[in-house]
Amino acid sequence: MRHLAALLALPLLALAPPPKGSPPLTEQTQRSGGPLTPEQTALRFDHADLSFEVLPDQQALTGIATLTFTARAAITRLVVDLDRNLPISAISIDGRALPRTAWTNPEGRLTITLPHPLAPGKQVTARISYGGTPHVAVNAPWDDGMVWSKTPDGRTWFATTAEGYGCDLFWPCLDFPTREPASVDLHITVPAGLKAPSNGRLLGIDHLPNDRTRWNWRARQPNTYAIALNVGPYEEISGSYKSRFGNTIPMSYWYLPGEKAKAEALFAEFAPTLDFFEATVGPYPFGDEKLGVVETPHKGMEHQTINAYGNNYAKAPEGFDWLFHHELSHEWFGNQLTAANWDDYWLHEGFGSYMQPLYGRWREGEARYNVMLDTQRNQIANDHPIVRGKVLTEEEVYEPKLGGPGTDIYYKGSWMLHSLRWLIGDAAFFKAMRIMVYGRDDPKPGNFRPRFGSTAEYQRIVNQVTGKNYDWFFDAYLRQASLPDLVTTPLAGHRTELRWKVPGASTFPMPIEVSLDGRTQRLAMTNGAAIIDTSPGTHLVIDPEARVLRRNPAIEAFRSRSNQQRSRK
Known part of the structure; x- marks a missing residue:
């Protein structure tokens, strides 16, 4: 594969390093989820082959994306999402180069006119060459983009985050939860002395001119926002875990030089945490790839098989690293089970948050469980319903100013599950959870694949497992703002x-x-x-x-005082 910067012939050396929050994003690019176009709903995303070159001196990125789709309905155009800050230099369809007039991307929704109509059931491959100055995150991971940083000794330390604004920040995609590609190949070229841990299995490392290296990875059905680039002078700890389900799972942690003792202490948490999840939920969903974690210059994110970690090795009073644990929970709740619509976002964060008190209980018993739940209880706001029953963007859920439940998807979702578990009993609760996550009650390595789920589906599963109708429970906790x-x-x-x-x-x-x-x-x-x-x-x-979970006037008064104190600062 040729040097992408030379291939695209972009004037990258002229680009000054952008400040945080720039280049600005269009409203379209900042939106992840929401209504799809008819052309997008007509596509099955079969495969993405993504080649990147990271150019730290210019804080720039170049890419070639080869995307393969199958049409579910007749289409005359391909419509994909890509930030217009990454201008396109060439597009070909099924190997045929298109004239510049065949595509347009004014607001970040790339529209490509096909050379001929595509009939239902037919496949098409688009090769898109692009590159430029990608958007720099202001405060990752709470807002998204590129994170350009330096290690303590001044070397490049780079990462991407895309959950809120979406995958189109750095690669052309269908920016909607259910539009995951069936498989992805990643080829990440980095300067000398740097490494590029990413999603899935490492296929090999190519050595290129000027001491550059190209890291080749392959992942199956990754969550769209879970594709991640991580670049730095990493060192690696690796090992394997013998699962209670009989398979052996590779484990790796990439960390910055000089942190070996701290890194080894964190790595020591991998196996017992994995054992908890496998005992409580079921098989690790990506055991044929890896359990991977990489240290990042931002707090963290659930990037499938390469979770971002930036918690500075800080253990909480419960004795384990809550951030590592929470992000790992998303391999089950977020990557294996993906919300079919951002309106169902609590399926990721509510279940993910409930796993921490359950782990405290697993390690120390009911007292620790109750203490951790009590901490969560004081953070429930009850300003907006958790579920609104319509197609939403990620920000419409995460931002209270847009009518979203915000962090209630974490803490209220967790407490709702706590109450449901007591209501229906452990056997029914964990059976319903397994069916929701795996689509079956007997998951074993190899007999399930990542799936999409919704609030309505979970509700049906609980009713089926228990033989009772609990719609009243879900309506009260998920579809009303105020607590019972x-x-x-x-x-x-x-x-x-x-x-x-x-x-x-x-x-x-x-x-x-x-x-x-x-x-x-x-x-x-x-x-x-x-x-x-x-x-x-x-x-x-x-x-x-x-x-x-019920109304507590004392907590309401506490939260009101806290909000007033914050507003006066």
Whole structure:
């Protein structure tokens, strides 16, 4: 493969290093998800062969993307997403070069007129040569783009993040969750002395003129935003894990020089954490590729088989690295199970966040589980519903100013799962989770593939597994902003009524535990209410083990004070 910079003949040496947040993005490029065009829904994405050259001195990127699609319906145009900050120098269709007039990309939605109409079932291959100055992230990974940095000794340290704005920041793609390519080949060319760990399996390293190297990787069905470039003078720790399912999983961690002791301590967490996930959820989904982690100049991100890690080796009080654990959880919840629409984003983050208290329980027992859940409980905002029932962009979910639930997809999602687990029991809860993640209850290495899922599907699975209808539960927690409120009312005859008050629902039959003078009983609350005897002097504690997510005025007051203090700063 030829030197991409020379091939594209772009005036890269004239480019000054861009400041953060530039070059600016169009509204189209900043949007990930949302409605697709008819031409995009008509495509099955078969394969992407992506060649990149990273040019640190110019903070530039060049690329050749060879994309293969199969038409599901007749089309006359290919429509893919690509940031216009990466101008296109050439496009060919099935080996035939197109004239410059055959494509246009004014706002970041690249439209290519095909030489002839494509019939249903027919395949087409587009080769797109492009390059330039990609958008630089302001505060990765909370906003996206390139992260150009230096190691302590002044060498290049580079990474990409794309979850929020999408894959089109640096490669031409279909920027929608369900438009994953079936397979991807990556070829990443870097300057002398640098390495480029990436997704999937390493096929080999080519040595090129001027001491450059090209790193060749292959990944199957990667999440669109999970394709990642990572470049630095990395050192590597590697090993293997003998799975409880009988297969052997390669493990690798790429870290910066001078951090060997810290890196070894983090790597020591890989195997026990993997064992927890395999015991709790099921087989590691990409055991035939690797469990890979790379140190990055940003906090972290769930890049499939090459999770980004930037937590500075800081263990939390629970004794493990929460960031490593959380990003690894996304190999199951995000990469194996991918939300079919960003409106279902909580399937990634709610499950991913719930795995941390479950791991605390796995390691230390119920006390640690409860402490970790309590920390999450204080961060629930309840400003917007978690699910709105329509096609949304990632930012419309992640940004409260756009009506999104924001971090409630993490913490409220986690607490909802905590309550559901108590409601239906461990056997049903974990069975429903396995079916949701793998599409079957008996996952084994080789008998499943990555899949897409939705809130509605998970709801159906829970109902099927339990043999009961729990739509009322999901409607209350996911489709309403406010939490269910358990109202207590004294009645005559030394009795007390407990009644659920739930926005948008006439009945909420959520059982609740009460403790009367230290004796705990479970109230069925069949019609959303119950009456208990509370003789004079009786000490009543509602939900003593904090099983149920419900309105808490004390937490609301705490959050209000905290928000006021922040606004005054």
